[in-house]
Each structure stands twice: as structure tokens, then as C-alpha cells.
Amino acid sequence: MSYGGYKETRIIRWSIFISAFIFIGFMVILPLTTVFYFALKNGFTVYIQALTRPESISSIQLTLLVGATALTLNTIFGIAIAWAVSKFDFAYKRLLVALIDLPFTVSPVIAGMVFILLFGSDGFLGEWCINHDIKIVFSTTGIVLATTFVTLPFVARSLISLMTTQGREEEEAAVTLGADFMTTFWKVTLPSVKWALLYGMVLCFARAIGDFGAVSVVAGSMKSVTIEIFELYNEYLSSEAFALASVLTFVALVALGIKKSIEKFHSENGGKNEY
Numbered sequence: 001m002s003y004g005g006y007k008e009t010r011i012i013r014w015s016i017f018i019s020a021f022i023f024i025g026f027m028v029i030l031p032l033t034t035v036f037y038f039a040l041k042n043g044f045t046v047y048i049q050a051l052t053r054p055e056s057i058s059s060i061q062l063t064l065l066v067g068a069t070a071l072t073l074n075t076i077f078g079i080a081i082a083w084a085v086s087k088f089d090f091a092y093k094r095l096l097v098a099l100i101d102l103p104f105t106v107s108p109v110i111a112g113m114v115f116i117l118l119f120g121s122d123g124f125l126g127e128w129c130i131n132h133d134i135k136i137v138f139s140t141t142g143i144v145l146a147t148t149f150v151t152l153p154f155v156a157r158s159l160i161s162l163m164t165t166q167g168r169e170e171e172e173a174a175v176t177l178g179a180d181f182m183t184t185f186w187k188v189t190l191p192s193v194k195w196a197l198l199y200g201m202v203l204c205f206a207r208a209i210g211d212f213g214a215v216s217v218v219a220g221s222m223k224s225v226t227i228e229i230f231e232l233y234n235e236y237l238s239s240e241a242f243a244l245a246s247v248l249t250f251v252a253l254v255a256l257g258i259k260k261s262i263e264k265f266h267s268e269n270g271g272k273n274e275y
Contacts, residue, residue, distance in 0.1 A: 078155030112217025138220030158200030
């Protein structure tokens with residue numbers, strides 16, 4: 001095989017392969033293995049006890065609630081954003097597309113601070129919230145908002161490129177034949193993007209339950225799994241900390257497996273890999 005004007009030698013190919021595997025092993029496989037090793041180091045009984053602590057159960061419940069809520073919001077608005085960007089022409093479309101990527105470039109800690117500055121007691125809308133007995137920061141609502149912000153791009157970005165490539169012909173044909181908006185969406189648009197949508201939802205949920213930066217700023221006394229892990233480790237309760245960390249790691253591995261299954265199934269059924 002020629003590359004760059006010369007034939008690759010076997011030693012060069014193997015050097016590249018080995019270097020790649022060493023890097024992945026050191027940066028990914030070794031840390032993940034370490035999490036499970038320390039989680040189970042003191043035995044399975046201690047591991048189960050760490051996961052069934054009232055604090056652990058409470059943090060897991062909060063994380064799942066926040067993750068599911070953020071996923072629902074981002075799915076609904078991600079579809080709406082992708083539909084608007086790909087199917088309609090309007091002013092400042094490029095600006096909207098650029099803003100979708102903003103959570104990727106802003107530190108999660110800054111995202112949390114933004115909600116403090118908006119809805120905190122001394123924030124821009126803080127007095128209005130107090131007067132109307134609305135509590136956002138240091139509550140589940142604040143955690144949901146911060147998590148939704150940092151995970152906003154996943155669903156929208158998974159759909160925009162695919163829906164733009166597909167064009168508008170099918171929707172226009174459906175409308176011409178008398179289909180209303182909802183019929184067009186459920187019968188034409190959604191079936192054609194379902195795998196990309198599911199792909200984005202998996203990534204969104206995995207990122208939502210693993211967020212620490214934004215959540216730690218707006219959570220107050222409430223503890224998600226990531227905050228509980230951080231505090232347990234700082235209190236030298238490593239068994240409990242790694243037990244909870246193994247839960248998040250397991251969810252991440254499951255999400256990765258689902259992601260690869262979606263890609264494989266979509267490819268085997270004649271779809272292009274738009275991911």
C-alpha cells in the first residue's frame with residue numbers, strides 16, 4: 001500500500017498500531033479498569049453496602065431524575081431546532097447554528113455561574129423569583145437547567161446534518177398531498193431520522209448524568225452522584241467513592257455499546273453513517 005509517495009513498511013504500520021493501542025490503553029482502558037478494581041477491592045459485600053447507603057441512593061435518584069428531565073427537554077427542543085434549521089430559511093440561521101455549539105466551548109463551571117447570576121438572590125432575576133416564591137438555584141430546577149445547558153448540542157447536532165442532507169422534498173410532497181404538520185412529522189420526518197435521534201439521545205443522557213462542573217455550582221446542599229463521589233473521596237471514603245464511580249462508568253460503557261449498536265444496525269440496513 002502506497003502512502004505519501006512511498007510504500008509503507010510493515011514496521012511502520014505495526015509501530016502506528018502499537019502506539020495507538022498503548023495510548024488508548026493508558027488513557028482509557030487503564031483508568032476504567034482501575035475504577036472497578038478499587039470499587040470491588042474490599043469485596044462485593046462492601047461494594048453493595050456502599051451503593052445502598054441512603055446518601056448513595058438519594059444521589060443516584062437525583063442524577064437519574066435530572067438526566068431524564070434534561071434528556072426530555074433536549075430531545076423536544078433539539079428536534080424543533082433541527083427542524084427549523086434544516087427545513088426553513090430565515091434570518092440569522094447561521095447565528096442560531098453557531099449558538100447551538102456554545103455549550104461545547106463554555107466551561108460547565110461558567111454555565112453554572114450564569115444561572116447563579118440570573119436567578120440567585122443577588123442575580124438579575126433574583127428579586128423577581130423571591131417575590132414570586134420561585135426557587136431555581138440550589139434546587140432540582142437549577143440542576144436541571146444547568147445540565148440541560150451543557151447537554152443542549154447533542155440531540156440537535158445529531159439531527160441537523162442528516163435533516164439538511166435529506167432536504168425538504170419529502171415534507172413538501174406530504175403537504176402537497178394534504179398532510180398536516182403533525183402527520184408530516186410523525187409519518188415522514190421522524191422515521192427518517194429515528195436512528196440519528198436515538199444516537200443523540202444516548203450521548204445526551206450519558207453526558208447529563210456525568211456532569212460535575214455546572215451541577216456543583218447550582219446544587220447547593222443537594223448532591224448528585226458526581227458531587228457525592230467528590231465529597232466521599234475528599235473524606236477518604238474511597239470504597240464508597242469508587243463504588244459510585246463504577247455506576248457512572250458502567251452507564252457510560254452501556255451508552256457506548258448502544259451507540260455502536262445503533263451505528264452497526266443503521267449501516268447494515270442500508271443507511272449511511274452520518275454520525
